[in-house]
Amino acid sequence: MPSESRTFIEEARRAQIIECAIDAIATLGYAQTSLAKIAQLAKISPGSISYHFGSKDELIQAVVSEVARLATEMMEPAIVAQPTATDALRVYLETNLAFMGRHRKPLLALVEIITHARGGTDTPGPYTAQHEIALQDIEKVLAWGQKSGEFRDFDLRSTAIAIRGAVDAVPAQLLQNPELDLELLARELTTLFTIATRRQP
């Protein structure tokens, strides 16, 4: 789907619709968000959304990509710039939680989509891949730390699950308690996983 194949105005419409979709999903919840409501928010007709995205699934996929792009842009450079795996792990947690604080709506929308838009056991759902990538990213950092001798000898996948699980648990908390102190949480999680992963004396 090369961007050259789309006119400028078309690209603008798509961006507008994606933004309104994020707004609607984050505000109303995935189940309560219909194309009609998104259209209403965007002040366009429902048919227009189908025209630009073909189907609801495609729109949702576009939303996911957009948020992922936003998150990656914000987080990845900082992480890969770290000199040590320990620093990278710390910055991973810090940037993730910072993203949640700064881009609450896109994050909430993403969480809504991931938890709601999965298929059955057979069809894997379009966003599990995204999650697998996230885990592998963490595993890379962990493997780095083990290789460099910073980290103790643990199972990569298990530890990645724990770290990612902790991060994924935050939006739900945030939803329930908007006053949640994300900075405190970031410090505590950093400490926790730093201790938990470092080479034991």
Added chain:
Amino acid sequence: MPSESRTFIEEARRAQIIECAIDAIATLGYAQTSLAKIAQLAKISPGSISYHFGSKDELIQAVVSEVARLATEMMEPAIVAQPTATDALRVYLETNLAFMGRHRKPLLALVEIITHARGGTDTPGPYTAQHEIALQDIEKVLAWGQKSGEFRDFDLRSTAIAIRGAVDAVPAQLLQNPELDLELLARELTTLFTIATRRQP
């Protein structure tokens, strides 16, 4: 809710419907599960479910109660029987993951329900309370360990979020990779959180 108020045959039907609902939700996902599909699985008419449960909400509530009963029965006694907070934490993780291994479908269904059955941003959803209780249970164990001197001085809520987040991340993994080694995972998580919480030298 005296058991005398329901016939034997009614109780049997309810159990059958609950089982089929668990099956449907775990297999198809919450959003794709309709009363009609549950009825189809149970080989009864859709109206029959309404007859026995009054509303979809009541059925879902019954499913939640059933799984919660199952889980509590299996896990709580073992946890409270531990002599130290460190043991309690270990057993908490072990029994939770053991439950996932033995009751995969009920567990998946429960997770589906809890993550899906929430309203918009404002309305808290009927099962967020359940989750809060789970966090407080962990916090109790953590506070116990801090008081006894087993654990270091960390923020209770942040640490509870990390632990619960790790546990909650497992079903999604399990769904994606049914061969996941839960025993290994239990050992690794136990080690991780034992190290992370214990009093530092």
Added chain:
Amino acid sequence: MPSESRTFIEEARRAQIIECAIDAIATLGYAQTSLAKIAQLAKISPGSISYHFGSKDELIQAVVSEVARLATEMMEPAIVAQPTATDALRVYLETNLAFMGRHRKPLLALVEIITHARGGTDTPGPYTAQHEIALQDIEKVLAWGQKSGEFRDFDLRSTAIAIRGAVDAVPAQLLQNPELDLELLARELTTLFTIATRRQP
């Protein structure tokens, strides 16, 4: 439908069901009254009503008959005992409104049924007959008064419609304003129709 064909216990059950049906219809309104609710009120099973009455329509018909019997028993003797048509007309109005005061629930139920349970234009509805009889009863009194020279020369049907219409309008008023002074109303209607029907000088 001779009463001999029914056992004593069956007759009692029917009476009980009819009473509960009246209660339900008067309290909840016709549209909100289901056989299940009547059964609940009567503390019997829904199937039992079908057993005793065959169908809902039959039950409704039985309710109508019962209320009509009650009304006729209370009103007819007093009316036919009057020496003049003028007195008969007065007593007709008085007894009708007195019945409404004393048997509010049966009356309300009857009104609910008559206004709700009509078929289409083609099928006349089972209770229009009842209404036609009521009109003819009034016409008899009016014809009597015209023959005796008490009443002026008016169209029987038109005048009967006016009188019956006035009477039928009362329950709706009563429903809206339960404090309605039925005795005042009876006096006023008597005066009005006495003046309107008497031979003009």
Added chain:
Amino acid sequence: MPSESRTFIEEARRAQIIECAIDAIATLGYAQTSLAKIAQLAKISPGSISYHFGSKDELIQAVVSEVARLATEMMEPAIVAQPTATDALRVYLETNLAFMGRHRKPLLALVEIITHARGGTDTPGPYTAQHEIALQDIEKVLAWGQKSGEFRDFDLRSTAIAIRGAVDAVPAQLLQNPELDLELLARELTTLFTIATRRQP
């Protein structure tokens, strides 16, 4: 409700649906009229009605408004133009019955809606207000006649109930006997209520 807010084609569809709803209610009765049947009459899909009216209640409200507009347009100017209360009362009866003759179906539909659309005994129902307004309109004419000395001294509410009751009784009669002579009826009712209300010598 500015007319600019609706397309021409939308307005046409709405009008068509309203007309079919009137037809269905007048023909089948309120209780037997479903959106599906109205849609069938209008040869559109059931979803289309929801599209244009949002809910059944809104459609019913639109029907009521339409008929009320029709009736008011036809009757009010003639009534208020009369020089005396006696004339006004006569014209009130004449225009009401003339309306029934000319707009039988809308009138029947309106009566069906008003008598059916009420909740239980406690909830007043959305159209009882309409009826109260009708009574108050009559009371105004009666009060006028009493003040001018044309009418005798009677209770306003009781007399208004009688007059409105007589008028409201007509549609039911019309339903049962479509050949009913409305002009005769109008003359007779006029005479009746003129005699009944005029100052007695």
Added chain:
DNA sequence: AATGAATGAGCGTTCATTCAT
């Protein structure tokens, strides 16, 4: 004589999608 579990048709409503304009 009575039960109550079960049914199936029907209800009002929602919504992704289509298509003539």
Added chain:
DNA sequence: CATGAATGAACGCTCATTCAT
């Protein structure tokens, strides 16, 4: 490009009725 009217299938739910017990 964009519209918005229209669709049709699916939803949760109600209810008179049936029938094995």
